Amino acid sequence: MLKLFGLFPSRSNRVHWALEEIGAPYEFYHLDFAAGEAQSSVFLALNPGGKIPVLQDGELTLTESGAICNYLGDKYSDSGLVPESGSQLRAVYDQWMFFVQSELEQPMWTKAKHKFAIPKTYRVAGINPTAEWEFSKAVEVLSKGLGENDCILGDTFSMADIMISHTLGWAKIANFEIEQENVRAYLDRQLSRPAVARMAEKERLSLPK
Ligand SMILES: N[C@@H](CCC(=O)N[C@@H](CS)C(=O)NCC(=O)O)C(=O)O
Numbered sequence: 232m233l234k235l236f237g238l239f240p241s242r243s244n245r246v247h248w249a250l251e252e253i254g255a256p257y258e259f260y261h262l263d264f265a266a267g268e269a270q271s272s273v274f275l276a277l278n279p280g281g282k283i284p285v286l287q288d289g290e291l292t293l294t295e296s297g298a299i300c301n302y303l304g305d306k307y308s309d310s311g312l313v314p315e316s317g318s319q320l321r322a323v324y325d326q327w328m329f330f331v332q333s334e335l336e337q338p339m340w341t342k343a344k345h346k347f348a349i350p351k352t353y354r355v356a357g358i359n360p361t362a363e364w365e366f367s368k369a370v371e372v373l374s375k376g377l378g379e380n381d382c383i384l385g386d387t388f389s390m391a392d393i394m395i396s397h398t399l400g401w402a403k404i405a406n407f408e409i410e411q412e413n414v415r416a417y418l419d420r421q422l423s424r425p426a427v428a429r430m431a432e433k434e435r436l437s438l439p440k
Contacts, residue, residue, distance in 0.1 A: 244430060296394070331394040339407060345359075376413035
């Protein structure tokens, strides 16, 4: 059975949401960072970076949220969550998958890293305005790409919507401004999908008592 290692809230929620959309059986393991599980030898053998998400599928161990979403979409192709390899739609899909990770999330990750995620000696004070400016540029590109469509590929919901919407949800929590009305409406639409509520409930139930 598929096994996902993750925690709430984090990038593993992207994969967890995707699994709920697909409807395949899986097991969710809440990785207890506070208890040091991410740095345990058992977990470091799965991901030497000590990061989540990690997906196990039999002999396969996979890291990187985008790669895991693509793997799941290809494996469960009936879900229609990843366009057919070699098609023009797949190329556009890939464009947005790369955009999320290289443009949209990076300014937020920069802010988070310099606030708490990297050792204090490497943190740069005053980085926030730069990160916020970069984020606003990326959201403007997203807004133009989205237009009045329901999804980033037009009418077709895909893993790219999961990646983008999760990242925009992170932006809201981290107090990044989203001024564009079409992007705000898109986010509300995507986060109201039943699979998101199911994912959140499963993560809540998985928390240590
Ligand atoms: N590019 C990776 C990033 C993974 C990542 O940074 N995960 C964070 C949680 S959102 C983590 O596990 N951080 C722990 C750490 O940095 O030690 C992905 O998208 O999967």
